[in-house]
Amino acid sequence: MRNPAPLLLLVFFLLAAGGLPGGAAAQRGPLVGGYAKIKDVKDPHIKEIGKYAVSENNKQTGGNLAFVRVVSGRQQVVAG
Structure with a gap:
């Protein structure tokens, strides 16, 4: 009989790294502290934030920069 340890380790690491595709980890949303596209x-x-940044x-x-528009951006996801 083959040793099941390598298979069990693989499953453990997949779950620890975020789960299998379509699992509970995929439904949680962005990682706290990580970045997500606006x-x-x-x-x-x-x-308003863009205008403030240019003004500051x-x-x-x-x-003498002038704010025109936001083309793209990322936001940090924080708890609370």
């Missing part, structure tokens, strides 16, 4: 870059709050950059550098 789904709606036209959201007014996202535009101009204050700190003496620059």
